[in-house]
Amino acid sequence: MSIETALEYADSGDADGVGFVFTDDDPIVGVDLDDCRNPETRDIDDLAVDIIERLDSYTEISPSGTGFHVLIEGELPDGRNRRGSIELYDTARFFTVTGDTLEESPSRVARRQDALEAIHREYVKDSESDGASESGYRGVTDEQASTDTAGDVDVDLEDEELLEKARNASNGEKFERLWRGSTAGYESQSEADMALCCLLAFWTGGDHTRMDRLFRQSGLLREKWDDVHYADGSTYGEKTIERAITSTSEFYDPDARDDSSEASSRQNESAITGSRDEPAENHAYLVEKNRLLTDRVDDLETTLEEKNERIDALEATNEALREQLRDCQETLERRDQASNPEMDEASANEGDSIWGRAKQFVGDGD
Template sequence: MTPPLPTRDTLPDTLLERDHWVGWRKQTRGGDETKVPVSVNGGYASATDAVTWTTFDEALAYARGGAADGVGFVFSTDDPYVGIDLDKCRTRETGETEAWATEIIDQLASYTEISPSGTGYHIIVRGSLPPGGNRTGNLELYEHARFFTMTGDHVDETPTTVADRTDELTAIHGAYFETQHTQSGTQTSNTPNITTTSSTVDTPGNDLTDEDVVERASNAANGPKFSRLWKGDTSAYDSHSEADMALCSILAFWTGGDTAQIDRLLRDSGLYRKKWDETHFADGSTYGEKTIERSVSGTSDFYDPSQWSTEVRRSSSRTDTTRTGRADHQTPHDPTSVTPTDSTKTATPRDTDTLERLKDLQSHLESVLEENERLHAELETERERRRELEAAVAAGDETDESDRGWSLFGWFRR
């Protein structure tokens, strides 16, 4: 059931004043229902592209016209707001709320509304988040590159305005996130499930924001491929899992192997589904954790902004070219994305021939890399299937497996 639309009377004025609004529609992806942002101009909206946002009134009119199921507010680096998403903590029929969620609502004491599903809450405060993780399963905090589906279903006895709660955010972050590295993992029924992502690979990381990663990946040589995956397009892959692996591999490069950032970005992409948080392995790891771990382990080279700037300067000093482009948005392996040193010089026939050869080589390299990623994702999918079968056998599963077998070369009948 689609929730009722909010009105100006039910939302804080400070949010209504900003052109940070989008529509949203329900979509089914991978068998799971999700909510995707849509632009009033048609097509999808993006939480990292302000051009696709609009005013509250225009977004509301768009939804009332039937083109969207509801409206949403986008969080960005240009605003002081933080969204707190409390999930699966409220009984829709009775309104009964789990203790941990009630504690957070009381502690933040800011504008709070019931989520579209009726099983959770959305809180909006002014403030900033400490560095580190931002999701523990049923609790998520975010301040940019995400959007809230807004209902206007205000929770009684909570403020109707957005309050400044930086200190309270710091306390909650310390209680629910920083303790992940010191606790043994034992949880009680009144706390959200803690989900962590780890990797045994020593990765460099970098200082790129989520918006920077999306922008640079979109403008890289394989930008079209990234954009398709980012929007949730799996048509180039045999399974959704292979598409997950392909997107995570690209994100692993651009984030410097930052597993928390990869997780955060995947959740904001069109590929995200409930399976991401499901436990699929004997060691308690979720499908998402293992996918990220494998993508990072399979990445041998990571983006280093400082090193790339040095390489651009070196190439520019050696090359006489009229080429233009956005070198800072390309991967270090793109031989055609060099910033020109003198745009007034004329390319010689030899330069032109060299450039064409480079383009041909680049195209061939991209094809090889894409094929390698596809095969890598396919192999990981088969390995996962094998582990699931082995786990089933170990658990004494008596299901007839006579028609199923496994090999690196595909399924076969015995």
């Protein structure tokens, strides 16, 4: 729905706030500019001013008041998606929407592909590390490959042993559901794909080749996995793995205690799509979905109770009308008898009279 409609609904008190979740199924790219605004003086850094003016699209002040969120239509360029205080997102991310728009900024989300590519090239892209990885894995940058081995951990377990550890971890039930191909709790299969890849990133130590091999054994595998979705020839699966590795801050260490490794897994899972100012998308989405379902159940129960009360009222009214009809019949019978004192005894028989038959009919209706 429109931002105006969403904000109006939130202001009514029926919602905690407004947010937007970026997925592979929408054309929206979010530009997150942190620590570039003084909330007291409202001064804005020159770098942020340059980006905001060039994007020239819907811009609002972030929840902290110290930054901005810019929403545009476009396709996020390949390579790294963050540098310093600039972050770019187009999937698996939750943006809190404040509606506190920047003065003189457009009220609509505009398509700004050229400006996005220029800003990415000038402010985000690292020319020395955005080329293809020497490993030959398309779509994974050298920077991301170095992130994979940041902890210098070599997970030398066999696939079955590794999968068994993942299933037996504290979040093993979730891993098993995703592994079987269940997308329950996710708005789209793309989000479920990302969730499984993030778990695989942790357990494999960020080994993209192994992640791809394991994912192909899961129930989530579909033809889309090998479809080319990006200008550099990267497939949907390669890009999903790339983003999962980039989003993973800690990896499984087979030499560490199991409980500490599982704790890292849980921390990684909760931080997959979050930042220091924003909740993780998966958590926020599930909390919001649970709240909406709860509200829906409450509404249905209230409606059911109202309908039951209505049924009881109609039954009471029906019984009262039947009682009135019986009284009316008896009164008419008495008048009939009084006005015809010499009526034939046979014709006066209640079972043969009109009112007698009516009374029997009413009785049958009871």
